[in-house]
Amino acid sequence: MNYISTRNKSIKVSSAQAIVSGLAKDGGLFVPEVFPKLSEKDFEELIAMSYPERVAKVLSMYLEDYTYEELLDYTQKAYSRFYGEDPCPLVNVDEDLYVLELWHGPTCAFKDMALTMLPHLLSAARKKTGEDSRTLILVATSGDTGKAALEGFKDVDGTDIIVFYPSQGVSDMQKLQMMTQQGKNVYVCAIDGNFDDAQSAVKTIFNDSEIQAKLLANGYKLSSANSINWGRLAPQIAYYVSSYCDLISSGKIKLGDKVNFCVPSGNFGNILAGYYASLMGVGVNKLICASNVNNVLTDFFNTGTYDIHREFHKTMSPSMDILISSNLERLLFEFSGRNDKLIKERMDALKKDGKYSISNDELQRLNKIFSVGFATEKDTKEVIDNCLEAYDYLMDTHTAVAMSVYDDYYEATNDETPSVIVSTANAYKFPCDVYEAVSGERVDDAQKATKKLESFTGEEVPEPLADLDKREIRFTNVIDKKDIAEEVLKYTQKN
Numbered sequence: 233m234n235y236i237s238t239r240n241k242s243i244k245v246s247s248a249q250a251i252v253s254g255l256a257k258d259g260g261l262f263v264p265e266v267f268p269k270l271s272e273k274d275f276e277e278l279i280a281m282s283y284p285e286r287v288a289k290v291l292s293m294y295l296e297d298y299t300y301e302e303l304l305d306y307t308q309k310a311y312s313r314f315y316g317e318d319p320c321p322l323v324n325v326d327e328d329l330y331v332l333e334l335w336h337g338p339t340c341a342f343k344d345m346a347l348t349m350l351p352h353l354l355s356a357a358r359k360k361t362g363e364d365s366r367t368l369i370l371v372a373t374s375g376d377t378g379k380a381a382l383e384g385f386k387d388v389d390g391t392d393i394i395v396f397y398p399s400q401g402v403s404d405m406q407k408l409q410m411m412t413q414q415g416k417n418v419y420v421c422a423i424d425g426n427f428d429d430a431q432s433a434v435k436t437i438f439n440d441s442e443i444q445a446k447l448l449a450n451g452y453k454l455s456s457a458n459s460i461n462w463g464r465l466a467p468q469i470a471y472y473v474s475s476y477c478d479l480i481s482s483g484k485i486k487l488g489d490k491v492n493f494c495v496p497s498g499n500f501g502n503i504l505a506g507y508y509a510s511l512m513g514v515g516v517n518k519l520i521c522a523s524n525v526n527n528v529l530t531d532f533f534n535t536g537t538y539d540i541h542r543e544f545h546k547t548m549s550p551s552m553d554i555l556i557s558s559n560l561e562r563l564l565f566e567f568s569g570r571n572d573k574l575i576k577e578r579m580d581a582l583k584k585d586g587k588y589s590i591s592n593d594e595l596q597r598l599n600k601i602f603s604v605g606f607a608t609e610k611d612t613k614e615v616i617d618n619c620l621e622a623y624d625y626l627m628d629t630h631t632a633v634a635m636s637v638y639d640d641y642y643e644a645t646n647d648e649t650p651s652v653i654v655s656t657a658n659a660y661k662f663p664c665d666v667y668e669a670v671s672g673e674r675v676d677d678a679q680k681a682t683k684k685l686e687s688f689t690g691e692e693v694p695e696p697l698a699d700l701d702k703r704e705i706r707f708t709n710v711i712d713k714k715d716i717a718e719e720v721l722k723y724t725q726k727n
């Protein structure tokens with residue numbers, strides 16, 4: 233199966249090439265030529281499988297350059313790094329209400345589901361496409377992605393990773409997670425400035441052929457772990473398939489029955505994977521797209537116009553503070569009848585005017601499967617508190633946004649379909665806000681808030697976050713953004 237660009241269907245590459253390049257040459261995103269379908273027999277096999285086997289089976293239907301055995305080797309390596317017995321448990325909190333916990337990975341957030349797999353897929357794809365230089369991953373991060381990428385690429389053969397973060401733009405917990413990063417092939421460096429400074433400094437390296445020639449002379453080729461890479465999206469389809477299998481094997485539903493998924497959304501990658509799972513044969517009634525007050529997606533699904541001219545809010549669910557949801561392009565490609573010219577026009581309009589509109593017909597079809605809503609900061613806090621009271625379940629701020637939007641959906645529709653709230657982070661990743669929500673007391677120090685939250689709820693701090701303050705600090709460098717290229721070259725000379 234080949235991959236085509238959303239902006240020009242005649243650009244066609246293999247799965248390995250799609251993963252190596254990340255983005256198509258014309259700026260479009262790679263999508264599979266056709267979506268594979270799961271037969272009844274496939275579902276029967278999947279139900280009997282472990283999580284790594286399920287992911288390998290789903291991936292093998294998309295990534296024809298890899299054998300099932302090869303993929304199984306990677307999924308076993310990736311998901312053995314998760315703590316607890318099940319990499320993504322489906323927790324029954326109320327009668328027909330479930331929480332799918334996607335945060336049992338090394339950084340306690342859902343990015344781990346894909347970022348523990350991507351390094352294996354990428355490093356193998358390089359070999360398959362005839363590349364023998366080392367892969368150098370450069371990341372500018374506002375927090376979660378950088379740490380998840382570091383953990384994913386740590387000690388993976390043939391790769392190195394350098395992460396730049398804004399010295400004034402990440403939380404104390406996130407900073408500590410990165411400064412204590414272990415691994416032989418990792419480097420972390422702060423940049424004097426904010427996230428945009430770090431991001432634009434990294435972008436200049438990707439656009440500078442002179443630096444890239446020097447890197448190549450040192451044996452390195454650049455790559456990105458960006459969230460639009462197909463190698464990050466594909467592993468996410470698997471947990472929708474897997475949770476559907478879990479519902480069947482628990483006897484809650486029969487094969488073919490429909491369920492709702494409510495997903496806290498930012499860049500639209502997570503919920504898009506749910507849509508792709510529905511195309512494969514997972515029974516989906518509604519995909520509920522939940523936003524915080526940065527509700528550009530809510531407005532889009534209500535009006536058919538995507539418009540980024542709006543105020544940007546910093547919220548307690550920072551991973552959803554986003555104005556441009558890149559992966560929406562892939563969804564619109566499907567709903568426009570795979571009209572690449574139209575998608576290109578819309579994306580050009582977004583770049584030029586900051587907005588575009590879709591047709592009424594497309595909007596109506598979208599709203600048959602998608603439902604939307606957003607939660608305010610007050611809603612988010614209330615839901616964290618209410619869920620602890622009602623279900624004895626502690627959730628993080630992002631999951632709470634989804635739960636709040638689901639509550640509104642249920643109130644408006646009385647839809648009794650079994651529903652899955654997709655949970656994207658452990659509560660202890662955002663201890664200050666979560667503790668305030670349940671206790672009413674504000675503590676600004678993350679370590680102190682963690683201790684207080686633990687004694688207040690009796691909920692254990694997950695392994696990867698538990699001993700952070702005792703780990704060796706390895707990376708304390710802070711540089712000026714103009715020195716970033718030199719810093720990268722210095723790293724590649726040393727190694």
Ligand SMILES: *Cc1c(COP(=O)(O)O)cnc(C)c1O
Nearest residue numbers: 497498499500501502551656657
């Ligand atoms: C990245 C992230 C999201 C948003 O996911 P998208 O795929 O970008 O929509 C939600 N919650 C958490 C905790 C995240 O890290």
